[in-house]
Amino acid sequence: MNTNDYQIENGHLIIRQGVEKIDDNAFKDHKEITEVTIPDSVKIIGDEAFRNCEGLKKIDIPNSVTSIGNEAFRSCTVLVEINISKGVTTIGNDAFTFCNGLTEFTIPDSVTTIGDSVFSNTGLTEITIPSNVINIGKGAFAFCTKLTSLSVADDNQHFCDIDGILFNKDKTTLLCYPAASKSLEYTIPDSVTRIGADAFSKCTALTRINIPDSVTTIEEGAFCGSAGLKSITIPNGITKIESLTFYDCKGLTEVNIPDSVTTIGNGAFSSCTALTRITIPDSVTKIGFSAFFACYGLTSITIPDSVTIIEDSTFGSCKGLTSITIPEGVTGIDSHAFSYCTSLAEVNLPSSLKDMGRMVFFGCKNIATMKIPYDIFKGEVIFSQLSKVIILIDETEVDNIREYEAALRRKTCVSQDTEFVFMTKDGEVQGMTTTDKIILYGICILLAVLYIILKLMS
Numbered sequence: 001m002n003t004n005d006y007q008i009e010n011g012h013l014i015i016r017q018g019v020e021k022i023d024d025n026a027f028k029d030h031k032e033i034t035e036v037t038i039p040d041s042v043k044i045i046g047d048e049a050f051r052n053c054e055g056l057k058k059i060d061i062p063n064s065v066t067s068i069g070n071e072a073f074r075s076c077t078v079l080v081e082i083n084i085s086k087g088v089t090t091i092g093n094d095a096f097t098f099c100n101g102l103t104e105f106t107i108p109d110s111v112t113t114i115g116d117s118v119f120s121n122t123g124l125t126e127i128t129i130p131s132n133v134i135n136i137g138k139g140a141f142a143f144c145t146k147l148t149s150l151s152v153a154d155d156n157q158h159f160c161d162i163d164g165i166l167f168n169k170d171k172t173t174l175l176c177y178p179a180a181s182k183s184l185e186y187t188i189p190d191s192v193t194r195i196g197a198d199a200f201s202k203c204t205a206l207t208r209i210n211i212p213d214s215v216t217t218i219e220e221g222a223f224c225g226s227a228g229l230k231s232i233t234i235p236n237g238i239t240k241i242e243s244l245t246f247y248d249c250k251g252l253t254e255v256n257i258p259d260s261v262t263t264i265g266n267g268a269f270s271s272c273t274a275l276t277r278i279t280i281p282d283s284v285t286k287i288g289f290s291a292f293f294a295c296y297g298l299t300s301i302t303i304p305d306s307v308t309i310i311e312d313s314t315f316g317s318c319k320g321l322t323s324i325t326i327p328e329g330v331t332g333i334d335s336h337a338f339s340y341c342t343s344l345a346e347v348n349l350p351s352s353l354k355d356m357g358r359m360v361f362f363g364c365k366n367i368a369t370m371k372i373p374y375d376i377f378k379g380e381v382i383f384s385q386l387s388k389v390i391i392l393i394d395e396t397e398v399d400n401i402r403e404y405e406a407a408l409r410r411k412t413c414v415s416q417d418t419e420f421v422f423m424t425k426d427g428e429v430q431g432m433t434t435t436d437k438i439i440l441y442g443i444c445i446l447l448a449v450l451y452i453i454l455k456l457m458s
Helices: 395-411 434-457
Strands: 006-009 012-015 035-037 058-061 081-084 126-129 149-152 159-162 165-168 173-176 185-187 208-210 231-233 254-256 300-302 323-325 346-348 369-373 388-392 419-424 427-429
Touching: 149 165, 323 346, 346 369
Parallel strands: 012 035, 035 058, 058 081, 126 149, 185 208, 231 254, 300 323, 369 388, 388 419
Antiparallel strands: 006 012, 149 159, 159 165, 165 173, 419 427
16 A cells, blocks of 8 residues: 555554555554554455454454455454444455454344355354355354354344354255364254365364264365364265365274265375274275375275375375285375385385385385385385385396496485395396495495585585
């Protein structure tokens, strides 16, 4: 905004009469602002207009304002009082997210649209949806750990509440379960076909949720951070476990996945640190990146034959994993897929494997020996901790073995003592001799010294 349009005195921001819009990013990161006066000429508060105003404690929004932009007050962490006029019709995405000090908020009757994540991660204890609200975005009240109930005006035509839980009007979609509820168990009504995004996020008291067979869609992050949840049965009819659905459910020990599921989304079970057992049905054809990242309790897992690609970090940091079966049919393993699986002692790679990314087994310090097809190596620290590498070849590749081993040793961080064994169906083939290895490492050291000298001289 033009500096002639406002002034700041002792932390008090005064916007000049006649200004019609507070521009996008106008006062973003102005930590010195503690209070704002907005004239009745302003109609729009732009995107991120007051984002990260960490000193802002109070704001009055006049009747002239009709729209509050996306992230307008995001991360105003000490904002405790907002008075919004009855002119506002739209509250944009993330408008008040991370306003941790906000414990009370009255949505005016004029509001028709509440965007995605508007009040997520705030200190709200209760909220009332007025009669004219038509749209409520995804995760509008997600991660509100002090929220005890949600209520809806009786004459609202689009939403309703049952015992403080927010639903759409015909009760087919469960939108938000209050995170601060003390109930240990909840049974979702049979009318529900969809569980909304982040609907049960941070519901730490719940240990059991009963999902009826009527549910056919569970949206992303639905149970994210519900640390008290012990076990869950996903009903038949669900075809995809969306991204982050059970992320950080630290108490979850067992999940039953039905044969209807074909996709497990990105990070779906990431950081489920107590998960000890999971059966992936043969119907699953895709497992997203980081799907089981940091599931420390998993000791073994069987990947179904239907999966062809193991994506980035899918099983990364599964520190309890001691064995893994990678089926024939898998053609690619992406970067970091098993990195820091520190208990993993044995891996058998399928002959179908055609491509392997960077640092797939990096930090897997207990793997001493690995069999690997000849033509998939990328040379990116895959073998750093191994004492023995068994490379599967066919007879047509025998003549190139010594050159290939020399290339592997140049590109990786293996020690001189790492043994490369080349195997055909008829048995072992001789690779580099001890003399070859000594000469190669001598050349590598000489080249490294020359590189340092040239850098110092330049």
